Amino acid sequence: MTQSPAATNQWIRRFHPAHAPRFRLVCFPHAGGSxxxxxxxxxxxxxxxxxxxxxxxxxxxxxxxxxIGTVTGLADRLAEALRPWTDLPFAFFGHSMGAVLAFETARRLEKDGISPTMLFLSGRRAPSFVREESVHRSDEGLIAELKKLSGTDPRVLDDPDLLRMVLPAIRSDYKAIETYRCEPGARVACPVTVLTGDNDPRTTVEEARAWQDHTDGPFDIAVYSGGHFYLSDHQQEINERLAEHARSAG
Incomplete structure (x- = not known):
C-alpha cells in the first residue's frame, strides 16, 4: 500500500501500527474529542x-x-484521508458526533464502491430525529453541556487557561452537529450496529433504534446501562464485540 503522508500525519493516528494487518477499525471521536x-x-x-x-x-x-464547522466539510475530508487505507476489510466506530461522521463518511466511500464491513454507531440518535439545539452559541452553554454529559476531564473544565485552548474546537464541533441536517432518505448499504446507553440525556433508545431506517443492510442494537458516555463503564464488553467482528470479517 502506498501511504499518503498527509492522510497519516494530519488525520489518522495509529497508536499500535501492525506489520501485516488483516483488518482495520476506524474510530471517529465525539464533539470536542480527539x-x-x-x-x-x-x-x-x-x-x-x-x-x-x-x-x-x-x-x-x-x-x-x-x-471545520460542518459535518459535510468534515466528512468530505475524512473520506479523502481514508481512501488510501481501504485496501483491507475495515469497519467504522463512531461515538456521538463521531457516529454521524462515520455514517456520512461511509456514504461518501460507498459512492466509490468502497464499503465498511460494519458501522458501529454509538450514543447518537438517528438523523431522522432532529432537535433544535444551540449549545454552541455561548461558552456558558458549552461548559454546562460538557458537565452534564460527564465526558470531559473536570480538571479541564476547572482550568480557565485550558478551557480557553479547547473551547474553539468544541464550539466548532457542536455547531457542526447541531446544524447538521441529513439528506432525505440517506442510507448506507453496509450493516449497522447501534450501541446506546439506557439513560442518555441526548438519545433515547427509540431514537437510536431508528438508525435501522438508514441502512439497506442488517441492523442490530445493543443497549447498555448508563448515560451518554456509558461506554466508559462497558469498555471491555464493547472491545470484545469489536474484536469478534474483526476476527470474523478480517
Whole structure:
C-alpha cells in the first residue's frame, strides 16, 4: 500500500501500527474529542485489528489549525484521508458526533464502491430525529453541556487557561452537529450496529433504534446501562464485540 503522508500525519493516528494487518477499525471521536480517546481501544485490539483513530483539526497536535464547522466539510475530508487505507476489510466506530461522521463518511466511500464491513454507531440518535439545539452559541452553554454529559476531564473544565485552548474546537464541533441536517432518505448499504446507553440525556433508545431506517443492510442494537458516555463503564464488553467482528470479517 502506498501511504499518503498527509492522510497519516494530519488525520489518522495509529497508536499500535501492525506489520501485516488483516483488518482495520476506524474510530471517529465525539464533539470536542480527539484521537487519544481511542488509545485504550487500540491497545485492547492490538494483534486483532489495526485501529485508525481520526484526528479532527483544532485539537491536540492540530491545535493551530482552523476547525471545520460542518459535518459535510468534515466528512468530505475524512473520506479523502481514508481512501488510501481501504485496501483491507475495515469497519467504522463512531461515538456521538463521531457516529454521524462515520455514517456520512461511509456514504461518501460507498459512492466509490468502497464499503465498511460494519458501522458501529454509538450514543447518537438517528438523523431522522432532529432537535433544535444551540449549545454552541455561548461558552456558558458549552461548559454546562460538557458537565452534564460527564465526558470531559473536570480538571479541564476547572482550568480557565485550558478551557480557553479547547473551547474553539468544541464550539466548532457542536455547531457542526447541531446544524447538521441529513439528506432525505440517506442510507448506507453496509450493516449497522447501534450501541446506546439506557439513560442518555441526548438519545433515547427509540431514537437510536431508528438508525435501522438508514441502512439497506442488517441492523442490530445493543443497549447498555448508563448515560451518554456509558461506554466508559462497558469498555471491555464493547472491545470484545469489536474484536469478534474483526476476527470474523478480517
Amino acid at each position: 484521537a487519544s480517546f481511542y488509545f485504550p481501544v487500540s491497545t485492547a485490539l492490538a494483534g486483532t485489528a489495526e485501529v485508525l483513530a481520526m484526528q479532527y483539526p483544532g485539537r491536540q497536535d492540530r491545535q493551530n489549525e482552523e476547525p
